[in-house]
Amino acid sequence: MRMTGPSAIMSRVIEETLSPKKEEEGAIGYIRPSSLAKGCVLYVAMELLKVPKEEIDNRVKRILEAGTSSHFRIPKYFSKITVAKEMPFLDEEYRIRGQCDALIYIPPDLDVEHSGFYVVEIKTTSSSEFERIKEAGQPKEEHITQCLIYIWGLTRYYKSIPIRGGIIYYENRDTLDYHLFNVTYDENLLLPLLNEIKAMLPGLIIEGKLPEAHLPLDHWAHEYCPYLSVCDYGQEAMKLKKEKKSEIPDRVLAEIIGMRIVKKQRAKEEKVKKKTPRTLEELSEEFNWE
Ligand code: SF4
Secondary structure (H helix, E strand, O other), X not given: OOOOHHHHHHHHHHHHHOOOOOOOOOOOOOEOHHHHXXXXXXXXXXXXXXXXXXXXXXHHHHHHHHHHHHHHHHHHHHXXXXXXXXXXXXXXXXXXXXXXXXXXXXXXXXXXOOOEEEEEEEEEEOHHHHHHHHHHOOOOHHHHHHHHHHHHHHHHHHOOOOEEEEEEEEEEOOOOOEEEEEEEOOHHHOHHHHHHHHHHHHHHHHHOOOOOOOOOOOOHHHOOOOOHHHOHHHHHHHHHHHHHHHHOOHHHHHHHHHHHHHHHHHHXXXXXXXXXXXXXXXXXXXXXXX
């Protein structure tokens, strides 16, 4: 139904608030850890040069906003062991600037072996992604990289904080269930990416020269990249993906879809089963009550 009167005006204000702001002109910017974690140096370079991005849908923006605001709520749950929230760092050498969600300290009286400082990275996801991550038993690769960048950045910036590792906190946006993963810090995992940044910066700053894209052609990031429309390499990747898809016979595709539907349905039934209250008789049978 079409909105009229005050609701129409309010809707206009909402859409305007979420509309693109004019990019600041001038000097190159800083690299955000979340951008770097995608692994594409070309993406990062375009962001540094403030190349305009493809506009994202306002609905997606609201989802992203919901994720951002949960970063204020979630740390309250572990405030007892939080030493800092929204902790910033800046690295001029690599032009990286970021802000980690929280830094916690596990005191020895809670656990001697694991006592120390840890970076916490908060991620909110859809139900399906949340279940996929839990099933995989590990965080998404770019989230691990992002967490490692925070540990690296905070350690370099604050110097005296001996950060032992990281924790990624996933929250299911629909159920508010959470799942945590430990991240072991290993600077060597970041070195290839950091070296690429270091090699790319002088050409970019002095001549505005863009680097070559190094991500594999079949990488997921191209499809969701806001620079896809101005990136030849990304478009090549998409063309290849389309060709590959059309190589799969319809019969095989139908089988895959069928299996997915059955799997989803079974998972739903399992969930309902777990939620249905059991009768006294069933409980007595399960616990061997006489
Ligand atoms: S489309 Fe792919 S290669 Fe191009 S900037 Fe985006 S992620 Fe990088």
